[in-house]
Amino acid sequence: MTLLVVGSVALDSVETPFGKADDVLGGSATFFSASASHLCGVQLVGVIGSDYPVEKLEPLAKRGVDLTGLERAEGRSFRWRGRYRHDLNVAETLETHLGVFSNFRPKIPPAFRRAEYVFLGNIDPRLQLDVLTQIERPKLVACDTMNFWIESRRPELLELLGRVDLITLNEGEARQLTEKYNLLKAARWIMSRGPKLVIVKKGEHGAFMFSEREIFFAPAYPLEDVFDPTGAGDSFAGGFMGYLARHDDLSERGLRRAVVYGSAMGSFAVEKFSIERLLEVGAEDVEARVREFHRLVAFEQEMRA
Amino acid sequence: MTLLVVGSVALDSVETPFGKADDVLGGSATFFSASASHLCGVQLVGVIGSDYPVEKLEPLAKRGVDLTGLERAEGRSFRWRGRYRHDLNVAETLETHLGVFSNFRPKIPPAFRRAEYVFLGNIDPRLQLDVLTQIERPKLVACDTMNFWIESRRPELLELLGRVDLITLNEGEARQLTEKYNLLKAARWIMSRGPKLVIVKKGEHGAFMFSEREIFFAPAYPLEDVFDPTGAGDSFAGGFMGYLARHDDLSERGLRRAVVYGSAMGSFAVEKFSIERLLEVGAEDVEARVREFHRLVAFEQEMRA
Secondary structure, three states, X not given: OOEEEEOOOEEEEEEEOOEEEEEEEEOHHHHHHHHHOOOOOEEEXXXXXXXXXXXXXXXXXXXXXXXXXXXXOOXXXXXXEEEEOOOOOOEEEEEEEOHHHHHOOOOOOHHHOOOOEEEEOOOOHHHHHHHHXXXXXXXXXXXXXXXXXXXXOHHHHHHHHOOOOEEEEEHHXXXXXXXXXXXXXXXXXXXXXXXOEEEEEOHHHOEEEEOOOOEEEEOOOOOOOOOOOOOHHHHHHHHHHHHXXXXXXXXXXXXXXXXHHHHHHHHHHOOOOOOHHHHHOOHHHHHHHHHHHHHHXXXXXXXXX | OOEEEEOOOEEEEEEEOOEEEEEEEEOHHHHHHHHHOOOOOEEEEEEEOOOOOHHHHXXXXXXXXXXXXXXXXXXXXXXXXXXEXXXXXXXXXXXXXXXXXXXXXXXXXXXXXOOOEEEEOOOOHHHHHHHHHHOOOOOEEEEEOOHHHHHHOHHHHHHHHOOOOEEEEEHHHHHHHHOOOOHHHHHHHHHOOOOOEEEEEOHHHOEEEEOOOOEEEEOOOOOOOOOOXXXXXXXXXXXXXXXXXHHOOOOHHHHHHHHHHHHHHXXXXXXXXXXXXXXXXXXXXXXXXXXXXXXXXXXXXXXXX
C-alpha cells in the first residue's frame, strides 16, 4: 500500500544536556518518512527554501521516500531552534523562523492522489482540510496537531476531526482540545466528533490508543540515554502508519502491532540527533526492539496450579 | 505464607475535586492490609491513639488482618489532611499531626517474628532497621520510603538498602535518592547498594520493576474517574506482597504477576475514599481487573503470514 505524508521539512538546531547540533534535518514529514521508510515506501509532500541542503535528503530517497512532492521555493527554509534540560519531556523553543513554510500550500502530485494511507502532519488545519480535497478515498487518514492550532484554528480543527479516521496528539493537547483532564474522557470526546481512533502520546510515559471498545497501551522503551527527544512523536507516527500501510491490516490486532512499531521507531529516534539513528538501524534492529517491547510488558494471564 | 506489615495507621481528611472525607481510615499499614487481605492473611504492626475509632478496623480483622500487633497508646492518633487538584498525581499536605506515631517503636509480637514476607511501610529508616533485628529470616523483605527520610536519614536509609530485597519508591524519590534523572540508571544505582528488585511507582503513569537482568512495566489502569489517589502506592504494595505471600513464587513469572496484582489493587483503591473500595471488591473483581490489564497491553509478538 502507498503511504502519503504532508508536513514540514525543516532545519533544526538543538541543545540537550548531552550535546548540540546545528541545522540538522528536522520537521514532521522528515522524521515521519525516515521512520516509515523501514516498513514501506513513502510519498512526501512539503516545502523547502533555496538554502536547503538537498543532498542531505538523498539517504531518504534511497530508502524509498519519493520526494516528487517536495516543493522548492525561493527564500529561507523553516528553521527551529530548541533546548531540552534534564526533563526531556519539555522542549524550550528558542527561535522559530517559518520562512517559505509560512506560504506552504500543499500540492499533491497526481501520482500521490490515490495513496491508501495518509498522514497529515502538524500544519494549519485549513491546509490539512485542503489536502483532503486533493486526494481520492484513502483507507485511513490520520492527522496530528498542536497547541497553537487548538487555540487559533479551533473551528477548522473540529471540522477536520469530522473527516479523519485517527488523530495523534499529546496528553496536554488532548486536555486542551477537549477541556477534559481525564484522558479516557478526552478520547471519548474526540471520538464523538469523528475519529474512530485516538492516539494519546505521553512521551516517556508511553502511548494510549483508544477506540470505541478497546484501549491499548504501549510504554515508552526505557532507554538509559535519551539523547534528543525531537521528532519522537513523528517517528512514532511513521512507524505506526508504516506498519499499517505495509500490512494493510486495520483489525485490532494490526492496530496494536502498529502502535508497538511506532513506539519502537520513536525509541530509536531519540537515541541520536535528528534522523541519524533512524537511518542507521536495520530491519533486524526493529524486530529486536519489538521483541523487547513484548518482554517489557508480558505477564501470564492465568495462574498455573 | 505469612505476611507482616509495619507502618502507620492514621485518620485522613481528604479533599479532591470530587468530594471531601473527614477522619477516614488511612495510613500505609491500613491501605496495605486492606489490599493484601484479598490474597492472604496479614499481620499488622502499628500504633493508634486513644481517640481511634477501633471499631472501624473490624472489617479488616474479619478479612484476616491480625491486629495483635496494633498498639494502643495514650494520646492522639496520627492525622493527615490533604488536598488534590485536577492533577491527582500531586497531593498538597495541609496538616500533619503525628500524635502517638511520633513515639512509635514497633514491637513485633513473638507470633509474628517468623513471617516469611515482610513489608516495612514508610517510617523512619531507624525503625525499619530495628524491625529487622526483631524478625527471623524472611523470604523477602520490602521497604518503602519518602522524600523526608531521603533528606533527613540518608545514612540509615543506605544502611537499610543493604538489608532489604526490594524497595518501592516513586519517580521523584528515586531521582532524589540517587541523584540520577534517568530511572534505569537510578534503579541500577539502588541495586548496587543491596536490593535485588526496585519498583518505581509512577502514579497514573504505571510502575516499573527492575531487576539485574529484567525490566517489567505495568501501566496504571485507565479509570474514567480517579476519585482519591490517597493510598494507591500502599495498596499497590499490598497487592504485590499479598500475591507473593499467597503463591510463594519469586520467579520472574511470579514477580510480574505480583506487579499486576499490585496495579489492580491500586486501581481499586483510588475509586473511592479511604479503603472503601478495597473492602467492597471481591475475588472475581480482582481477577477481572487482572484480565483487563492483560487486554490493555497485549499484542501479538510475531507476524502471521
